[in-house]
Amino acid sequence: MKLRIGNCVVAVAAVVLVIGAAGLAWAQNDEGPTASLRIVVVRDADGKPVKNAQVVLHPVNRKGKQTKGEMDLKTDADGHAAVDAIPYGSLQVQVMAKGFQTFGEDYEVKQSELEITVKLKRPGGQYSIYENHDDKKEPEQKPQ
Numbered sequence: 001m002k003l004r005i006g007n008c009v010v011a012v013a014a015v016v017l018v019i020g021a022a023g024l025a026w027a028q029n030d031e032g033p034t035a036s037l038r039i040v041v042v043r044d045a046d047g048k049p050v051k052n053a054q055v056v057l058h059p060v061n062r063k064g065k066q067t068k069g070e071m072d073l074k075t076d077a078d079g080h081a082a083v084d085a086i087p088y089g090s091l092q093v094q095v096m097a098k099g100f101q102t103f104g105e106d107y108e109v110k111q112s113e114l115e116i117t118v119k120l121k122r123p124g125g126q127y128s129i130y131e132n133h134d135d136k137k138e139p140e141q142k143p144q
Helices: 002-029
Strands: 034-043 054-060 071-074 080-087 089-096 103-109 113-120
Touching (some): 034 089
Antiparallel strands (some): 034 080, 054 071, 054 089, 089 103
């Protein structure tokens, strides 16, 4: 008799454990509404598409900090990258391509479809203190 009661307790505990695990899995998968995100990457100078640009998506929490779960995408020959099931909320988008300045901007995902157009710029010249800068001549000194 004691053996049967012990078996029943173990069986009930196993059922409760399975139901609890299933409920936990459902709660983790139910993150709320999601959006379809389309990104178009073009050159700023002429509007031509940038292929093979790396697009990195970083979820951002309410405090403005990046959270885990970044996603990497590549643009196709037409400069397009797309992903579905992006949760609503803040999202940081970074775009990097060889020969262009890195782009970074924060966006708020709050509609079912979002299209972002990124215009990449060529890098600007760098200023060096070791180069001769003739455009800034020193004032001439008068003879005394």
